[in-house]
Amino acid sequence: MASDGVWWRVAWRNLWRNRGRTLITASGLAFGYLSAVVMVGLTDGMVAELIENGTRLMMGQVQVHSAEYLPERNMHHTIGGYDGVDLEALLARLEANPDVTAAAPRLYGGGLLSSGDETKAGLLYGVDPDREQQVSTLLSRVSQGRLPVPDAYEILVGVEMARQLSLSIGAEVVVVAPASDGSMGNDLFTLVGTFETGTPAIDANYAVLPLSDLQYLMAMDPGRVHEVALTVTRAWDTPLIASGLAASLEGSGPQFEVTPWTDLRPELAEAIGLMDAVNYLIAGIIFSMAIFGVANTMLIGTFERRREFAVVRALGTTPLGVGRTVVYEGMILGAISLAVGAAITWPIVVWWHNSPPDLTSVLGGFSFSGSQWRPILRIEYSYDTPIICAVALFLTAVLAALYPAWKATRVPPADALADR
Amino acid sequence: MLKLAARSVGRNARRSALTAAAMVIGLALLIFSRSLAEGAHEQWITSAIRIGSGHVAIQAPEYLESGKLEHRIGAVGHERALRAVESVSGDQVLAHTPRLSVDGLASSAASALPIRIEGVDPEQERAFSDLDEKVEDGRYLEPGDRLHAYVGVELARRLGLKVGTRFVLTAQSAAGDVEGQLVRVAGIFRTSIPEMDQGLIHIPIETAREWLGTPDAVTTVAVLLATSRDTDRVVSELRDALAGASDLRVLGWRQAAPELDSALRMDDYGDYVFHSILFAIVALAILNAVMMSVLGRRREFGLLQALGLTGAQTGWVVFGEGLFLTAVSGVVGMVLGFLFTWGFFRNGLDFSGLVESEGAWASAGGMVDPVIVPTFHSSQVLLSLYFILIIGTLASIYPALRASKLDVAEAMKFDR
């Protein structure tokens, strides 16, 4: 009985006896690895993009409200009730959490915007421009003009609203809004800019005012806001981060409700869940195709070597020994493919991640589920995906070798010799 | 030569079968996945379009932008539009329906809410939209109804309405007056599309006309087609038919419902990425399979040449074998994929386990039912076949080249 090392050597030599075939199979496997990693990366990239676009345009990844605010969004249910809160302290407290990267206070109002003969209902969005820019990208979508400055009666509206009201930069806009004291707040604002998100519902209905101006218009104290929106370090982990935040805010004083984006936009979370399912599906297809390819090659290989096997068997090798060498072949093949695959995959993934191709020119931008979306083929990579793929690839090769190996063990010494 | 190639395939039956199996499975998968994606797509468009303004909408030129009653189509225009719709060739047009839509206010004893009121012809609308199937309580409008309204479940909740409850619709009439109209709830629907469930009311079109002072008028003639792919053709046909009518404008759904268009393009894009990758994988598998089937048979090819075939001829035999193999597996794969899809899932594939929200996955005014019925298009099937043949051809070139440059003596030298 020969030692194990011999069988390894036999397997190795066998592989290189038909170099072309081995190389093709190995490159097939390597490409399978590449496509699996790239595919998973692409889907992760799309997911990241979806989350980012879905949450970053306006929503934020976590929202803090008064416990009473959702779902009715009653104007009176500001954080801390009628008295409001010490906003700076609250923001500082939220930002103290290591998972929170930024926090922005917001006030919402419904109102009428009017210019000349045109009047339109709109949503008034009171923000702290500096903080808001760290949480949402709405203010970076200014297509004309600039951002409003607090206490100067300046306003920013969507391009579609500007069109409907026939407004140009510098025009005067009358804003009327029901105030917290039951009165009708009204003031004259100057249009300093327009924004364009590409999402019709936002471009036609939203007007952005500095927080303090909207508070004044709605007869609210400076400590009154409806919402503090947050961005967090790990978007996918948001539910966990949110519950951590909720726990840290608990206690005496105002009752808060901390809502992660997954609850605010369940359809988005669902779409992402669906994409993950697709991810598994694709990976499954890739590897089953790979199994097929490898099994095919090796089966042909073992079939061609029937005579050899018969000779070895006739020389006293057990069927198991014959089978083993075939499995070893699969393992070596897997290892080589893996090395090659990793060697091509990594540079590609890193390059792709750093300079993703932008298909905007081909497909155009579009909005989805209330968020603007650009067709950038972005790749996200983590460390577990390539490793999981590598293990899967190796197992694929071994698994694929099992059937040919079993076939090889079945080669009877005499018959095979008699064949030729 | 072809015979030789075919025989070669036949002789290596087992090997050929294995090779073919890889292709067959890949293709079957491709067909399955494409038809599923296509089915979801079509379903989404159809659902949005049937509640919305159809695949093709005929309106007054300013109506899309203004949405105002003053931009309506009168009796003459309506008649002309109908004649044009009926003149559309073939059987692309499934149904059409007149709509008289206006924005207004619905008030009940409990509250008042802004809504979109659509005056519809109950019979034609039933054939056109599937809103009548979404009934939760009561019934859809019926011919002969007058003061009946079909309202969304969320609106009913907010206004405290039940079947039979009276409420008042208020809107600006054609004359500019604010007019009220009493209606009673005939039925309550649930579409799972928030905008519809809280903001849409159907009333009989004759009631709307009387109330708004617009006898015989419509704001939209909505046209439903057999498939959304006919939209452009029908739009241009209708435009030609209505070329002389400056008071009518023909819109495809992409124009009439830009939000839906955007959402679909996003979906398209996802499909595009997904299927490109799937195609690449299948292509690779085919390449691998074809190469495997002809490589390593040097002795055999050497023999062919020793028997008098030239190098080029041997190459052609190999090429033919690869092509033959691809074509056969391609067809088998597609048929299998088709049969598999049709056999198991012609009634739809239920994804409701993956979707948590009740009902459907709604977006951009349309919804995808979690039960997706796969759809096939002949062009798509042909495209797949074409693609397979291209891949097969490409994959066969290399082995063919190698076979044609074989050194006969060398190939025959040792017996393996």
Next chain:
Amino acid sequence: MSRVFGYRVVHMWLAATASFLLCAPAPAPLAAQTAREIIDQVDRLMRGESSHGRMTIDIVTEHWSRSLDMEVWSLGTEHSLVHVQSPPREAGTATLRAKDEVWNYLPRADKTIKVPPSLMMGSWMGSHFTNDDLVKESRIVDDYDFEISLDGSVDGVEVYEFTLTPRPEAPVVWGRVEEQVRKRDLMPTWVRYYDDDGTLVRTMTFSDYEMMSGRLVPTVMLMIPADKPEEKTSMTYHELEFDIDLNESFFSLRTLRARR
């Protein structure tokens, strides 16, 4: 927009309810007339009339309460002008309604804006009166059938109680309206509004009957929603004159601006 302008405010005291209209003429012997005839007569008398007055509105809601002083002019059912005098934050705000156009003057912005009818919704100025209460272009007798449901004494006062049932096609949200009228001077005492199921939705009560410009009127009207008894809106008239010298040209944008 939940709470928009009281563009039809004037009609509140012209036509807030059928019962209010009952107060106009000198009491007539009811025995000779049906309820319908009386109400029709009163309704007719009030139409096309000009008026001018001052009043205070007090609104109490779950979230806020406030008090508004305003001056009001009206001509028929199609023209009205309301001018808010206090509190300071809102002083100068004015609403003009001429035919089907509604304009608001906003003093802080010093602008007039035209408000599309589609944006006029539900409650009037955040009060418990709806815009529908304030304008009744169609005649009450056209919308309801009337019936005397009680003819007798309640708490020592001789009263009639009417039940108003909307006609089958009348654009009325109520399932039923009940009102009580004093026999003595045909002054209304309360109106109760019920929904289609017969559930009480809100109650309006009248009090402080005084002579104004030669007519007896209830100077205080109080509206209480049944589902939120802690909320209410009351309107109190301080001055009221009828048949003054007003014509349509008064209800113009120029007047709207000049009235600040």
